[in-house]
Amino acid sequence: MQRTVFPALIGNERLKSTLSADFAAGKSAHAYIIEGPAGSGRHTAAMQICASVLCESREDNRVSLPCGECSSCRKILGGISVDVLHISNDDKASISVSAVREIKESLYITPNDGDKKFYIIENAHLMTVQAQNALLLSLEEPPSYVMFFLLTEDASALLETIRSRAPVIRMEKFSPGFIEEHLGAKFGSSQRDRIVTAAHLAGGALGRACDLYENGSAELEAYRTAEKLTESILTGRKSDTLAYLNSPVFRDRAGVKEILNLMRFALRDLIADKRGGELLFYSVSEGVPKFAKKLSVRKILALYESVTEAWEKINANCSAATVLTALVTEN
Secondary structure, three states: OOOOEOOOOOOOHHHHHHHHHHHHOOOOOOEEEEEOOOOOOHHHHHHHHHHHHHOOOOOOOOOOEOOOOOHHHHHHHOOOOOOEEEEOOOOOOOEOHHHHHHHHHHOOOOOOOOOOEEEEEOOHHHEOHHHHHHHHHHHHOOOOOEEEEEEEOOHHHOOHHHHOOOOEEEOOOOOHHHHHHHHHHHHOOOOHHHHHHHHHHOOOOHHHHHHHHHHOHHHHHHHHHHHHHHHHHHHOOHHHHHHHOOOHHHHOHHHHHHHHHHHHHHHHHHHHHHOOOOOOOOOOOOOOOHHHHHOOHHHHHHHHHHHHHHHHHHHOOOOHHHHHHHHHHOO
């Protein structure tokens, strides 16, 4: 029977296979860059690796890795290990060089509990260039007992000199259909619309989808507004659509931009459906709305281009109300 690796991390079988093989062969790196959007499991992956490295049952193939039961696993996975240090931007716009200096000051203090200690740098893409350069020497020649994890949304935002010293692990993106099933199993199916919306707004990240389902009312409203406005422009009377624009949701410029962006995804799906493509906005199980079957690709594409133009105008500080009115009256 194949050993279960990183049981707390859903999917990501390629990542699990690669890392477990490295650990078994004693080839684990001293630093890893873990790339993925917020909510994709970057932090979970880092913690599972830390626990696996020090798991007291790591040589026993009969139990999962990490086992989650030994003293070392309980401390690390419970967030109370003094040998797992977290660095982040907190509420600041970036991670400064001073934060990296603190790493360097503690680097040669040996671990307390095991034979390794770990530095987890959250939002590593927010490190300033000076901070990255200051970290470089520590990545090049760390003590043998130190491992680094740089968690980032985009590895390309890190300096090439940083990337050359740490392999990049990319978190798996899940399909909206998979996320719908996961949310249904986790929360039940009583709020089906909320599940579908959260799944399609999550960008392939399970954690993000769960957060949207539980706490993302504003984002979910924007999704439904985009869905309704798309249908209204394509099939409704202009007077009714113009009246709908008086809703409070259209008074916030940033919110309007998000709605227009979501409309582009909806329109993209309407075209993809006619051409046999994958759906990204609408539910795969439920398909696109029935009204779209009667529309021509030309009409949908024309609205897509108008919506894109409207987004660009609002982004250039044109009046959102004026731009939206023109969007409705001209389509």
